[in-house]
Amino acid sequence: MKTEIIYFSATGTTKAIVTAISNGLNGKVHFTDITLPDKRKDVLTVDSDLVIIAIPVYGERIPHFLFDYIKQLQGNGTLLAAVSVYGNMGFGISLEQFKNFAEMNKFRLIAAGAFIGQHTYASNEAPVAYGRPDVQDMQQAELFAESIQKKIDMGNFACPEIPKCMLPGFITELPDSGTRFLVRQPRIYRTSCNSCGACVQKCPVGAIDPETLKISENKCLRCYACVKVCPKAARTARLRLPFFRTIFYHAGMKRKENQIFL
Ligand SMILES: Cc1cc2nc3c(=O)[nH]c(=O)nc-3n(C[C@H](O)[C@H](O)[C@H](O)COP(=O)(O)O)c2cc1C
Numbered sequence: 001m002k003t004e005i006i007y008f009s010a011t012g013t014t015k016a017i018v019t020a021i022s023n024g025l026n027g028k029v030h031f032t033d034i035t036l037p038d039k040r041k042d043v044l045t046v047d048s049d050l051v052i053i054a055i056p057v058y059g060e061r062i063p064h065f066l067f068d069y070i071k072q073l074q075g076n077g078t079l080l081a082a083v084s085v086y087g088n089m090g091f092g093i094s095l096e097q098f099k100n101f102a103e104m105n106k107f108r109l110i111a112a113g114a115f116i117g118q119h120t121y122a123s124n125e126a127p128v129a130y131g132r133p134d135v136q137d138m139q140q141a142e143l144f145a146e147s148i149q150k151k152i153d154m155g156n157f158a159c160p161e162i163p164k165c166m167l168p169g170f171i172t173e174l175p176d177s178g179t180r181f182l183v184r185q186p187r188i189y190r191t192s193c194n195s196c197g198a199c200v201q202k203c204p205v206g207a208i209d210p211e212t213l214k215i216s217e218n219k220c221l222r223c224y225a226c227v228k229v230c231p232k233a234a235r236t237a238r239l240r241l242p243f244f245r246t247i248f249y250h251a252g253m254k255r256k257e258n259q260i261f262l
Helices: 013-023 064-070 094-104 135-153 176-181 198-202 225-229 242-251
Strands: 002-007 028-033 050-056 079-086 108-116 259-261
Touching: 002 013, 013 028, 013 050, 013 079, 013 135, 050 064, 064 094, 079 094, 094 108, 108 135, 135 259, 198 225
Parallel strands: 002 028, 002 050, 050 079, 079 108
Antiparallel strands: 108 259
16 A cells, blocks of 8 residues: 655654654555645645645644645545644644545545644643653554554545534634734844754745844744754744733643544
8 A cells, every 4th residue: 555644744743643653554655744835836646545644733723824735636536544733722623624625625534633742832831732742642643544554454435523623613714824913923032043044944934034034924823943943042932912821821731632533
């Protein structure tokens, strides 16, 4: 069996989960990393028996810029497994979006999983999903792949039941940069910055000017790729509103478990 794993991962948790998933699959596995803007200039085509798409949840949904990109992919009956990676708050409508995508683009959705990754905004004061995916998560991701493999081997291509999200539909209308109202733009400390440009290269939406290293307020997703890649810890960011900080600190601290739908 040939599997194509298409994934986006600004800070590495989705990448860790798809790596574990690949360990549970038989046959050839090819990875297509669509994190950087240059990668998303390529036209996506299907040339495998199974496609796995893994995307982190932003604002309880698939970010628009990624959804728009994957929508070009036509399945012509190819099997699909959808993976949402989220930071222990909620995966919202993301799996329902994958299900609609499968119907529209003629994929056969046979499996879906919502896996936990350390929350982008986890900090010492609020270590939301800190250290995840952990060993247990990685084992579950591998088992998820083994279950998909078994399902395929048995010739069972049934679509799983995806739970309905209770959130209002307007969350799909919010822009990708909407988090800017909750999270400050990463700042740069000129005294620590050595202008290595790692942040420019790592930004998934090309929001950092290579000359000035300034971040475009409108383009910035607040994904923290730049904060986490900086070898000098010269970029920092903070949650903006005190009430959001409180919700984040309290709502995110109780461990949630991965969920799989087969
Ligand atoms: C802009 C933004 C919005 C997010 N929204 C959610 C959310 O609605 N629910 C949630 O549980 N986690 C949310 N997260 C956390 C990420 O889904 C989580 O940290 C994920 O593991 C990041 O994946 P990556 O490391 O592959 O980039 C959000 C993160 C960002 C940057």
